[in-house]
Amino acid sequence: MKFSKRFSIAALLATATALTPSIAQTVSDETSPEARLDIPDGQTLYGKNDPNVRRATAQVNGEIITGTDIDHRLALIVAANNNQLPPEEVARFRAQILTNLIDETLQIQEAAANEIEVTDAEVNQYFDRVAQQNFNRPASEVEKYLVSIGSSVATLKRQIKGELSWSRLLSRNVRPSANVSDDEVNAIIERIKATKGTTEYRIGEIYLSATPETMPAVTENARKIMDQLRQGGNFVAYARQFSEASTASVGGDLGWLSLAQLPPSLATAAANMRANEIQAVPSPGGISILLLIDRRQVATSDPRDSVLSLKQIAITFPAGTTEAQVAPLVKRFSEETSKINGCGAADEMARQLNADVVNRDGIKIRDLPAPLQQVMLDLQVGQSTPPYGSLEDGVRVFVMCGRDAPQEAASESFDEIMSRLEEERVNKRARIYLRDLRRDAVIEYN
Structure with missing residues (x-):
């Protein structure tokens, strides 16, 4: 069931907060005269129409x-x-x-x-x-x-x-x-101690149960869900609506698990998946659509948990600006910001470039976009990142003003x-x- x-x-x-509703467009009667109803004037409407009923x-x-x-x-x-x-x-x-x-x-x-x-x-x-x-x-x-x-x-x-x-x-x-x-709790604590330093995986799952008779239909349903997720569908939303596991209420998040805690088919898939990759995998009693959210070392501090103090220097482009027009601006922006030597020089450099400056404190490396994470791990205090952004959103660099190493996990x-x-x-x-x-x-x- x-x-x-x-x-x-x-x-x-x-x-829902960040979304803008779409506006429906209709064709006026003037452009579609055949859509008119030939009803005489002076008629009476009997009773009320309640759109909520x-x-x-x-x-x-x-x-x-x-x-x-x-x-x-x-x-x-x-x-x-x-x-x-x-x-x-x-x-x-x-x-x-x-x-x-x-x-x-x-x-x-x-x-x-x-x-x-x-x-x-x-x-x-x-x-x-x-x-x-x-x-x-x-x-x-x-x-x-x-x-x-x-x-x-x-x-x-x-x-x-x-x-x-x-x-x-x-x-x-x-x-x-x-x-x-x-005793059950103590057994888990001992198992955690024994596996310190091994890899844990944070996995999202959409579980679809199936019998031998329903497996073809469930497989097709899983394929359709996979197609939508790969086109940008919201994994959490799909998990809440379609997953038959108890974790549906938390968007399919299984939390942090070792491979030994997963069924063999899921463990094999997770071990070979990249971050944010999605796979459909046979699992006991059905099919699991897996999302690899993240991985870490058990009971070991992760450099990506370092907390950063950053200074963001950003430039934006007027609407209608082309990539060809932007290229020289980005080139100069990159060359000048690469000369920054310490956060104290960032404000003056921003003034020269007519750029905006914003302080960003308390930022964890793991919360940054994937392309920036490795850059931040290699960056020294006082250095700046390469430019990062887009034509629509503008381009920014981050100057590292401080880094607090993560505490022992x-x-x-x-x-x-x-x-x-x-x-x-x-x-x-x-x-x-x-x-x-x-x-x-x-x-x-x-």
Whole structure:
């Protein structure tokens, strides 16, 4: 049986802030006279049309899910994918959204049956906090943005209510029995000590279950997802909607793992993958689409965790400037900035070049774009990077003003390991709980 997770509210809001809604264009009646309706004047409209009322798409124990509900959720996903979902992906997402809405309804209903209440005031408070944290603006402005992309504040508040209801239900009915013994934690600590210095991999996974009969269809589905991801699709968004693993709720992030902790097929693939590479790999019970997010040495400090103090010197180009026009400017910019010897000289050099200067402190090397990471690792304090940028965004160099070496990497504490194991057990039992709710529900589709 398929198991799916919903988008987390914070991640949806965070992704949506930077997006601009697309504007639909229509053809006027004057250019298409054949589209006119030959209706006499003076007619009467009987009754009212409410655009918010739609025919039910499904009923879950008598509670209606409408096409509008699906449209509003879909608008968030389209925005999260830069408004570039092809038609066939839209159709697949609509089907998955309906599944998610059914699960969400069952979760809210089960919480209510257990006398767990989530008040409107609590939902509004959570929404206000998330809006401020992710948009840095009042919730009222976030509401306007959601409307502009074809969604609504109601759909996010409904999602908030579902997540709070399910979380409280699991805390009462599942978490107390998800006990982890001290011996289990100590065994993991000993294993970490024994593997110090070996490589760990941070992996994202979209897991699709399959039987021998469904394997061809699941393989084709995996291929389509891979195509969209390679064209710039949002891995986190696809994992939340399509992955059947418990990690779907965190965008498919498996965290840091050694190869020994992975099934053999996944371990072989991960060992040979490059950072940000995506592969589809056979896995127990189905197919896993893997993303190699990063790799590191176990319990060993990583130079990429060094914290930098930088000075950014940037020049921009007027709209319409061609590459041929930019080339001599970039050449001079590169030659002059390469002469910088220490951050104290950066401001004067910027003035001569009519460039902007911005201080950038507390920057980790691993958080920089990949082409800059190796440059920064080799750079000495007082030196500058080669120019980096584009015609549209301008060109910049970074002068290294200081570097704080990373502290010796600390392993997870006893309490952190215990908390992680408990969470894994809660997630596993939550899947079983939701499966039973689906099995007992009366669901009617239209």
